[in-house]
Amino acid sequence: MKKMNQSVFYSIFFNSSSVSICTMEQFHDYTMMFLSIITIFISIVILRLMTSKFFNYNFMENINMELIWTVLPIMILFLIAYPSLYYLYLFDLTLNPMMTIKVFGAQWYWIYENFDSEKGNSYPSYMLPDSEILSGKIYKMGWRLLETDTRLVVPYGTEIQCLTSSLDVIHSFSIPELGIKADALPGRLNSITFQISRPGLFYGQCAEICGTGHPFMPICVEAV
Known part of the structure; x- marks a missing residue:
């Protein structure tokens, strides 16, 4: 049993x-x-x-x-x-995260920062225009309004801590398929812990109305 x-x-x-x-x-x-x-x-x-x-x-x-x-x-x-x-x-329980990611929301894109034992790596992530999606290779084509020029690459099967903040207005880092939704508030640091169980691509969007470019700041997470 x-x-x-x-x-x-x-x-x-x-x-x-x-x-x-x-x-x-x-x-x-x-x-x-x-x-x-x-x-x-x-x-x-x-x-x-x-x-x-x-x-x-x-x-x-x-x-x-x-x-x-x-x-x-x-x-x-x-x-x-x-x-x-x-x-x-x-x-809200964090036991022993193997990786820490810092996510900044901006109008209207995301900034990711990975931490390791020696140095950090910061890079922006913008929505990929339709012209670039159509001109790319077939197997690299993603979803319209959801594909980004830079993906957030994380390992699967490990506990990951995500710290969110904002540079201007209130944003929300939301990936429904992973059960993630963390508000990005200016001047405040929110924390959320998640663990992806399989490799693949997972898409999300900003879940707070943050201005005219609100529907054009997608999230693309690649678990490897």
Whole structure:
């Protein structure tokens, strides 16, 4: 039984793009179980009330039933709130990141800075125009309005710490497929930790309305 649970966990983990999105999917399925049960139960009660011509006054004024439908929702909310708070604090937990990346938001492009033991490497990332996408090689063609001239290259399978800030207005470093969303605020440093579980390309965009060039500052992360 333990080996089966481990195999199920590993299959879910490696089919997901990152640990964060894997956890979000598990919590979504867990919450949907309660929502489905509640929806089916209420639908059955409403259907029975609409089709039945008899009324049970003892049922409508029963103190025990009132206690049940007061205590039961409290228990359901507790069962949902506990894993929600657990995952919320788990996302902020940083154990031993093997790599630290600093991301600066600017109007309207991103600046990435990689840290290592000796020196840092800083480079900007702009959206690739349509003319350059069409003139490039077929196998190098990316998504329109999402491909960048410089990709953020990170190793997969390792814990990565991402520090975000802004040079002008509020931006948001968001990659939905990886479950990443960190606000880039001027004069403030936000931190988020993620771990990509497989190699590939992952696209995102700024999630805050930061001006006229807001839809033209994409994010392209390459996990190698």
